[in-house]
Amino acid sequence: MKPLLMLAAGAIAVAILATVPLYANGYQLSLAITLLNYTVLATAWTLFSGPTRYVSLATVAFFGIGAYTVAVLAERMAWPWILLIALAVGVAVALIVGLSTLRLSDVYFVIFTFGLAELIRQIVTWYEVNVTRTLGRYIFVGIDAADIYWQLLALAVLVFAAGILIRRSRLGLALRVIGDDETVARHIGINTTIAKVALFALSAAFMTLCGAVMAPRWTYIDPAIAFNPVISFQVLIMALLGGVHRLYGPLFGVVPLVLLFEFLLARFPNHFSILVGLAFMLIVYAIPQGIVGFVERLLRRKGAAA
Amino acid sequence: MSAALLEVSGLTRRFGGLVAVDDMSLALAPGEILGLLGPNGSGKSTVLNLISGALSPDRGSIRLHGHEIASTAPHRIARLGVARTFQLVRVLASLNCRENVLAGLAFGRDRLWGHAAEQRADELLARVGLAGRANTATTELTYIDQKRLELARALALDPQLLLLDEWLAGLNPTELRQGIALVRSLRGEGMTILLVEHVMDAIRSLCDRCVVMNAGRKIAEGSPDAVLADAEVIRAYLGDDDA
Amino acid sequence: MFTAALTSGLVLGGMYALIAMGLTLQYGVARIMNLAHGELMIAAAFAALWLFTSAAVNPLLGLLIIVPAAFAISGTIYRLLLTPLVRRAPNRDALEVDSILATFGMLFVIQGIMLVMFGGAYFSYSFLAFPVTIAGATVAANRLLALAFAAVIGLALYLYLTRTRLGTAVRAVAVDPQSAPLVAIDVRATAALAFAFGGALVAAAGVLVSMFLTFNANIGVVFTMKALIVVIMGGVGNLLGCLVAGLILGLAETFVATFVDPGLTLATTYALFLIILLVRPQGLFGTASR
Numbered sequence: 001m002k003p004l005l006m007l008a009a010g011a012i013a014v015a016i017l018a019t020v021p022l023y024a025n026g027y028q029l030s031l032a033i034t035l036l037n038y039t040v041l042a043t044a045w046t047l048f049s050g051p052t053r054y055v056s057l058a059t060v061a062f063f064g065i066g067a068y069t070v071a072v073l074a075e076r077m078a079w080p081w082i083l084l085i086a087l088a089v090g091v092a093v094a095l096i097v098g099l100s101t102l103r104l105s106d107v108y109f110v111i112f113t114f115g116l117a118e119l120i121r122q123i124v125t126w127y128e129v130n131v132t133r134t135l136g137r138y139i140f141v142g143i144d145a146a147d148i149y150w151q152l153l154a155l156a157v158l159v160f161a162a163g164i165l166i167r168r169s170r171l172g173l174a175l176r177v178i179g180d181d182e183t184v185a186r187h188i189g190i191n192t193t194i195a196k197v198a199l200f201a202l203s204a205a206f207m208t209l210c211g212a213v214m215a216p217r218w219t220y221i222d223p224a225i226a227f228n229p230v231i232s233f234q235v236l237i238m239a240l241l242g243g244v245h246r247l248y249g250p251l252f253g254v255v256p257l258v259l260l261f262e263f264l265l266a267r268f269p270n271h272f273s274i275l276v277g278l279a280f281m282l283i284v285y286a287i288p289q290g291i292v293g294f295v296e297r298l299l300r301r302k303g304a305a306a
Numbered sequence: 307m308s309a310a311l312l313e314v315s316g317l318t319r320r321f322g323g324l325v326a327v328d329d330m331s332l333a334l335a336p337g338e339i340l341g342l343l344g345p346n347g348s349g350k351s352t353v354l355n356l357i358s359g360a361l362s363p364d365r366g367s368i369r370l371h372g373h374e375i376a377s378t379a380p381h382r383i384a385r386l387g388v389a390r391t392f393q394l395v396r397v398l399a400s401l402n403c404r405e406n407v408l409a410g411l412a413f414g415r416d417r418l419w420g421h422a423a424e425q426r427a428d429e430l431l432a433r434v435g436l437a438g439r440a441n442t443a444t445t446e447l448t449y450i451d452q453k454r455l456e457l458a459r460a461l462a463l464d465p466q467l468l469l470l471d472e473w474l475a476g477l478n479p480t481e482l483r484q485g486i487a488l489v490r491s492l493r494g495e496g497m498t499i500l501l502v503e504h505v506m507d508a509i510r511s512l513c514d515r516c517v518v519m520n521a522g523r524k525i526a527e528g529s530p531d532a533v534l535a536d537a538e539v540i541r542a543y544l545g546d547d548d549a
Numbered sequence: 550m551f552t553a554a555l556t557s558g559l560v561l562g563g564m565y566a567l568i569a570m571g572l573t574l575q576y577g578v579a580r581i582m583n584l585a586h587g588e589l590m591i592a593a594a595f596a597a598l599w600l601f602t603s604a605a606v607n608p609l610l611g612l613l614i615i616v617p618a619a620f621a622i623s624g625t626i627y628r629l630l631l632t633p634l635v636r637r638a639p640n641r642d643a644l645e646v647d648s649i650l651a652t653f654g655m656l657f658v659i660q661g662i663m664l665v666m667f668g669g670a671y672f673s674y675s676f677l678a679f680p681v682t683i684a685g686a687t688v689a690a691n692r693l694l695a696l697a698f699a700a701v702i703g704l705a706l707y708l709y710l711t712r713t714r715l716g717t718a719v720r721a722v723a724v725d726p727q728s729a730p731l732v733a734i735d736v737r738a739t740a741a742l743a744f745a746f747g748g749a750l751v752a753a754a755g756v757l758v759s760m761f762l763t764f765n766a767n768i769g770v771v772f773t774m775k776a777l778i779v780v781i782m783g784g785v786g787n788l789l790g791c792l793v794a795g796l797i798l799g800l801a802e803t804f805v806a807t808f809v810d811p812g813l814t815l816a817t818t819y820a821l822f823l824i825i826l827l828v829r830p831q832g833l834f835g836t837a838s839r
Contacts, residue, residue: 108781115819122816176401184392186379188389190409270664270665272661276657277660278658284647
């Protein structure tokens with residue numbers, strides 16, 4: 001009964017959200033797109049990093065792969081094909097990175113993801129300069145803001161559905177065991193490499209699609225725009241602020257921080273990086289469990305007192 | 307000898323210049339409890355780590371039912387029916403008791419999942435003396451109960467061979483009696499057990515045979531009373547005072 | 550061309566080794582994975598630039614001001630910002646993750662401050678930029694000087710760690726933080742000392758690099774990245790490993806830049822990193838741990 005109720009509530013929420021482009025003005029729709037963009041990215045990040053506790057700093061590597069694939073292929077084929085190819089490229093990169101680093105200790109993984117976006121950016125730049133001799137591409141596809149919004153909403157629904165299904169599956173339990181104690185995980189029969197790589201690739205798939213869907217927002221794209229490291233950073237801090245122990249946790253970080261960033265970028269464009277860094281440190285020091293964890297602990301303490 | 311469940315021969319493992327395990331051989335018949343003894347640092351835990359796949363040997367073979375398992379990944383060895391506990395108890399802290407056991411059921415030999423698995427998990431919890439604690443957080447468990455939970459998780463793999471690494475260490479006399487009774491009841495079900503242990507009472511009352519190690523080598527093998535009276539064992543392990 | 554590439558590879562490699570030694574002290578001893586490491590280096594480079602251009606202070610004299618300042622600042626950062634994380638971390642892994650996150654925030658703060666002060670443009674200044682010919686290759690004098698200073702600083706650190714009481718304590722904590730207190734070593738004070746030394750080393754590298762490379766406020770991350778790779782290649786906590794791995798990386802990058810394409814240097818770095826991870830995950834000089 002309860003799951004059905006939740007499902008109905010979710011469906012109603014999605015239906016209401018789907019009507020936003022019908023009455024929102026340009027600015028509101030743009031803000032809604034930003035919110036959905038970060039919702040998808042932060043939730044996809046949590047999908048992998050929440051249970052396994054591997055900190056990935058590579059969000060924009062996949063986001064950028066998606067966006068740049070669109071920039072290269074736009075006008076050459078139908079939109080669904082472009083998405084499919086972007087997806088394939090993103091998953092292939094994720095598999096390579098995952099298989100080579102996730103077998104080892106988590107620090108190697110963090111370090112590798114730390115520079116992955118920079119590496120891909122340099123390779124793409126090198127390729128464009130030396131082979132195609134064009135740096136920067138224009139994207140002309142017949143996709144407007146409302147289309148982007150609906151695609152992102154669909155993507156958000158898919159991320160949450162995937163998260164719920166995994167949580168209830170054997171794979172979900174395997175990941176929680178890995179997060180707790182990887183040695184135990186191996187000794188009770190879990191193939192930890194496959195579990196981690198599979199989830200890392202799934203998480204990367206959503207990030208790649210998100211980048212591909214967002215690409216038409218820019219009419220001009222170059223490697224520096226597509227692989228902007230600030231995006232990885234923002235996704236990480238949103239997920240951490242919200243809390244990574246629950247699938248819906250990142251939402252509680254995405255909404256306040258997207259609004260805060262909008263405000264900071266408008267008021268203090270020159271000091272943006274400093275303020276974001278300070279906000280990030282405040283979160284790490286003051287609420288390491290994230291907002292959701294913080295509230296849950298408060299409630300538990302209250303329950304214990306009553 | 308082909309009837310042996312586990313057959314280890316010529317097993318050697320080095321760490322840098324230190325030879326932790328040196329040309330070890332031992333065998334377990336089905337249903338047997340073998341005690342692996344020796345002073346601290348004699349290589350007992352390394353042997354366990356080699357059998358369970360946590361480490362790869364430099365030389366030697368480990369056969370389970372005649373199949374070579376040396377250098378196999380630990381998750382494969384676990385699925386073949388070798389379960390273990392750890393010297394320093396390792397429960398999964400963010401999972402409750404039932405989920406700890408479910409983790410063993412879901413990926414072990416039976417690959418149980420869903421309602422059947424939950425039922426089996428509760429049975430196993432009752433089996434080790436944790437009936438009714440299914441939803442308890444592991445952080446609320448006492449030391450002995452954490453050890454019980456770890457055993458339940460190992461049993462969830464439906465093992466043919468159970469490796470217990472000082473599972474009875476650190477228990478008070480009452481708990482020790484319960485622990486010994488629990489291990490003995492497992493043997494009653496036909497389980498084969500390799501026991502690394504220091505507690506003499508437990509060794510005498512549980513083990514069919516003992517193998518004693520010192521400095522990575524086997525120095526004695528036989529019935530508990532025989533090896534504990536062995537002159538070399540006394541010299542290496544018990545010291546003159548205890549003899 | 551070959552000897553030219555060889556010498557500039559050695560100079561660059563020496564710088565990488567120095568930066569990585571700072572990081573390996575911080576990570577190996579204090580267990581802080583400092584992602585803001587390169588930012589401190591670039592801050593030191595800017596300080597040297599500022600001293601040289603506006604106060605006409607020779608960068609080698611600048612070392613005497615900047616390095617002690619970096620030591621004090623790093624020590625303060627450890628005391629004020631990182632000690633709380635050390636206290637709350639239940640184990641080493643938790644501290645690693647926490648320190649990665651906290652220093653990731655610091656990275657953006659320091660970088661932001663430098664962006665506000667200097668903007669995103671590239672800077673350089675001309676100090677001892679005349680050419681010198683050795684072994685048939687022409688090298689700028691400032692590069693040779695930088696290499697010589699790096700060698701002196703590295704050697705001094707090595708002697709300090711192996712020949713003095715305090716240095717031995719630092720190494721003891723790196724090897725076994727649990728047992729170090731048993732021989733009356735104050736682990737927390739030693740960790741703070743090691744962290745401050747790491748900051749001093751990377752600041753020295755920053756001053757030296759500023760003499761011959763152009764730099765901007767955004768480039769610190771790249772140096773952090775390379776230092777991390779050198780540390781892993783050499784084996785965590787291993788100074789000699791840092792030296793060898795740093796030189797390998799410097800030479801590999803310079804040769805690829807000279808004979809293949811300058812746009813592929815980072816790709817080279819990564820390729821090396823991946824090869825090391827796949828073949829010897831414990832590092833070139835590390836031994837498999839039990």
